[in-house]
Amino acid sequence: MANDKPFQPFRNLNAKIASIPMILTALVIFVGCTLWTIFYSFTKSKLLPKLDFVGFDQYERLWGTRRWLVSIENLLIYGSLSLIFSLLIGFLLAALLDQKIRFEDTFRTILLYPFALSFIVTGLVWQWILNPDFGVQHAVRSLGWESFNFDPLYNANIVIYGVLIAGLWQGTGLVMCLMLAGLRGIDEDIWKAARVDGIPMWKTYLFIVIPMMRPVFITTIVIITSGIVRVYDLIVAQTGGGPGIASEVPAKYVYDYMFQSQNLGQGFAASSIMLLTVAIIVIPWAYLEFGGKRRG
Amino acid sequence: MADSQVLTDTAAVTGPFGRRPKPIFSRRNIMLYGTLIVIAVYYLLPLYVMVVTSLKGMPEIRLGNIFAPPVEITFEPWVKAWSEACTGLNCDGLSRGFWNSVRITVPSVIISIAIASVNGYALANWRFRGSEVFFTILIFGSFIPYQVMIYPIVIVLREIGVYGSLTGLVIVHTIFGMPILTLLFRNYFVSVPEELFKAARVDGAGFWGIYFQIMLPMSLPIFVVAIILQITGIWNDFLFGVVYTKPDTYPMTVQLNNIVNSVQGVKEYNVNMAATIITGLVPLTVYFLSGKLFVRGIAAGAVKG
Numbered sequence A: 001m002a003n004d005k006p007f008q009p010f011r012n013l014n015a016k017i018a019s020i021p022m023i024l025t026a027l028v029i030f031v032g033c034t035l036w037t038i039f040y041s042f043t044k045s046k047l048l049p050k051l052d053f054v055g056f057d058q059y060e061r062l063w064g065t066r067r068w069l070v071s072i073e074n075l076l077i078y079g080s081l082s083l084i085f086s087l088l089i090g091f092l093l094a095a096l097l098d099q100k101i102r103f104e105d106t107f108r109t110i111l112l113y114p115f116a117l118s119f120i121v122t123g124l125v126w127q128w129i130l131n132p133d134f135g136v137q138h139a140v141r142s143l144g145w146e147s148f149n150f151d152p153l154y155n156a157n158i159v160i161y162g163v164l165i166a167g168l169w170q171g172t173g174l175v176m177c178l179m180l181a182g183l184r185g186i187d188e189d190i191w192k193a194a195r196v197d198g199i200p201m202w203k204t205y206l207f208i209v210i211p212m213m214r215p216v217f218i219t220t221i222v223i224i225t226s227g228i229v230r231v232y233d234l235i236v237a238q239t240g241g242g243p244g245i246a247s248e249v250p251a252k253y254v255y256d257y258m259f260q261s262q263n264l265g266q267g268f269a270a271s272s273i274m275l276l277t278v279a280i281i282v283i284p285w286a287y288l289e290f291g292g293k294r295r296g
Numbered sequence B: 001m002a003d004s005q006v007l008t009d010t011a012a013v014t015g016p017f018g019r020r021p022k023p024i025f026s027r028r029n030i031m032l033y034g035t036l037i038v039i040a041v042y043y044l045l046p047l048y049v050m051v052v053t054s055l056k057g058m059p060e061i062r063l064g065n066i067f068a069p070p071v072e073i074t075f076e077p078w079v080k081a082w083s084e085a086c087t088g089l090n091c092d093g094l095s096r097g098f099w100n101s102v103r104i105t106v107p108s109v110i111i112s113i114a115i116a117s118v119n120g121y122a123l124a125n126w127r128f129r130g131s132e133v134f135f136t137i138l139i140f141g142s143f144i145p146y147q148v149m150i151y152p153i154v155i156v157l158r159e160i161g162v163y164g165s166l167t168g169l170v171i172v173h174t175i176f177g178m179p180i181l182t183l184l185f186r187n188y189f190v191s192v193p194e195e196l197f198k199a200a201r202v203d204g205a206g207f208w209g210i211y212f213q214i215m216l217p218m219s220l221p222i223f224v225v226a227i228i229l230q231i232t233g234i235w236n237d238f239l240f241g242v243v244y245t246k247p248d249t250y251p252m253t254v255q256l257n258n259i260v261n262s263v264q265g266v267k268e269y270n271v272n273m274a275a276t277i278i279t280g281l282v283p284l285t286v287y288f289l290s291g292k293l294f295v296r297g298i299a300a301g302a303v304k305g
Helices: A013-018 A020-040 A057-064 A066-097 A104-116 A119-129 A136-142 A159-184 A188-196 A201-212 A214-229 A233-238 A250-259 A264-295 B002-014 B027-054 B058-063 B076-083 B095-125 B131-141 B146-159 B166-190 B194-202 B207-218 B220-236 B239-244 B252-260 B269-290 B292-302
Strands: none
Touching: A013 A020, A013 B095, A013 B207, A020 A264, A020 B095, A020 B131, A020 B146, A020 B166, A057 A066, A057 A264, A066 A104, A066 A159, A066 A214, A066 A250, A066 B027, A104 A159, A104 B027, A104 B269, A104 B292, A119 A159, A119 A233, A119 B027, A119 B220, A119 B252, A119 B269, A159 A214, A159 A233, A159 B027, A159 B292, A188 A201, A201 A214, A214 A264, A233 A250, A233 B252, A250 A264, A250 B146, A250 B239, A264 B146, B027 B076, B027 B269, B058 B269, B076 B095, B076 B269, B095 B131, B095 B166, B095 B207, B095 B220, B095 B252, B095 B269, B131 B166, B146 B166, B146 B239, B166 B220, B166 B239, B194 B207, B220 B252, B220 B269, B220 B292, B239 B252, B252 B269, B269 B292
16 A cells, blocks of 8 residues: 555654664664674674684684583583473373363463563573472482482583473463364364264374464474573573583573673674574565565 | 242243253363373473472582472572573572663553553544554564664663663663553553543543543553553563673673573573572562463563454
């Protein structure tokens, strides 16, 4: 409609004024700042950003740093397990709540409340529960099982699973809610038809309902993954990246290099890689979700 | 009278009607509710441990079991966490962080919602050339990891002279709240019947007139959803707090982390847990009071993109 008319800068002026904050945010922050960071990731910036180009040096150094490799490995382990388990647990919980049970609201409130808490609070609580001298390990040992060993936060090999426990506790409620909304969107007649045909319930879920919920699953996966790439506060609160560097993640690497080691170039390069990771996930999804619609 | 007549008639014709009542303690029910109760207990356990630990004295914690209820209830850890716990050289407790968080959250929530609602309204009813393009950038921008943008924003804030102040942090929260809030309001205003808008136009109402007299009164529920979303989001923020403020203006989450994870001094687990629960209290209260609206906010957040 507006496209047919000649350019009239003062037409609809109020709407344009009202949109100034959005336009500034979109252009200056989201486009401008992102390009700025990518641009400066090719420089030798240390304490202050400066235009001293070094090509891909920062990236080479990044992939040669052990701490970054550990961070990426942790992100992959934490990310894949967190994705699988939160989808699995979230869906199972939603399916349980969808059985026309009583007190559904109460159960849902209980399962979702951790999501209202910050990652800092989550991390600190689980740090306390997993504390080997006072927490679960101590409690089981004092029941008589003296050799019981469960100290994920003090064992470099399994620390990331300790973080996973906390992350799942905080985040599965959200997945459950999304899945429950998806299940409620399935037509009741489909259930009736499946029952008439004598298809067992688990088969109905697996072969009829889940394929029908494909859009819900895709949206949920995109939300979970973009959250996983950002994971930062949880690590800071629960382990501080320790023991040693065993539970470092990329987001923490970025922060530490930018604001503590005064090595901006490394921070910019690392954050650009984070952006690339998200882009690899979001762009195909956006293409499927919106590109497909426009064609169809 | 007439209704009951009809009811008895139907009953007389078909016998007892409705579904046959199921036994309450069927095997299926026991399994189902048993599983749900076990899961609910697991989810509640951390909250329970937090509360219980914060009410014990240190000697009891050293000797006992974290899952055991307190033998002697003491509120001292709460008092200490609120007004005496140390971060670095400051020993005035979490209260400072609490008031900082209040001073950050209140203006951030108001400003971000005011801007985003007008914005969503403009996008829904007053489209202009390019408005959809900016909106698309905004939505896709919300997927960009914050780490990519935090440093250039430091420079921008320093240039306009608000780096390190609460004002700076309020601006940052307004910026990063914009994608989701704009989407929320735009989708809501799009669903308002267009005839209403046209009728107001015919009567001579302009951009602001329609917004304040028609759209605003109609959209109170969506405002409540937005407020819930923003209060919990901003209160729980850690990254922006630690990047854009100084120790004097640290929000509560940052201060809490500094108190609990400080390496100096003897660890007082009861004070730590009291501090943790005090920090979680605001979003928890919002959550339990808001109920279904919170879920609606999440669902709105989920469809972003």
